Amino acid sequence: MSETNPVMEFLLNRRSRPAKLLRAPVPDRAALAPILTAAARTPDHGKLVPWRFVVLERGALSRLADLVEMRGTALGRDPEDIAKARSAYDGSHLAVVVVEAPQTSDNIPEIEQTYSAGAVCLALLNAALASGWGANWLTGWPVFDRSFVETGLGLAPHERVAGVIHIGTASSTPPDRPRPEVEAITTWMPE
Incomplete structure (x- = not known):
């Protein structure tokens, strides 16, 4: 191809922005809707939709920061690990949790559903960046703690x-x- 394709240009130059450097303003619900819609167009073998979104606004993020500290203390985690994990929620103004929600299927193995959920994360990240926002994909120990994810x-x-x-x-x-x-x-x- 001799012409520059703007989509390829974006993909070849895209960069996440560190979560700790993201500030307000954040997209409102109307601005977030097309970003979520783009992410939901991810390949999904069998049309199972083995994922869903949980949008965390500022109040929810503050509540989750407190839960991180409580769970970290209960688990005996190092105070430095607790502080780092807490700051990911305390310092954020908006986050979207991509939840892997595997569906029972005789034809589509669960691992393919896991891959689809990971693809949704990348699609969501890229859609936010392409919309002019800064974005970063994080996890951290709290999201692997059953009590944290079920309660919080x-x-x-x-x-x-x-x-x-x-x-x-x-x-x-x-x-x-x-x-x-x-x-x-x-x-x-x-x-």
């Missing part, structure tokens, strides 16, 4: 967090990080 996020016992996508206004542009050399990670199979 309302997850069912069979559900897991695939990612927490923080969205806001980027206060600065970080330098690009090293990227893999495609030749080093690609194998070509001859005919």
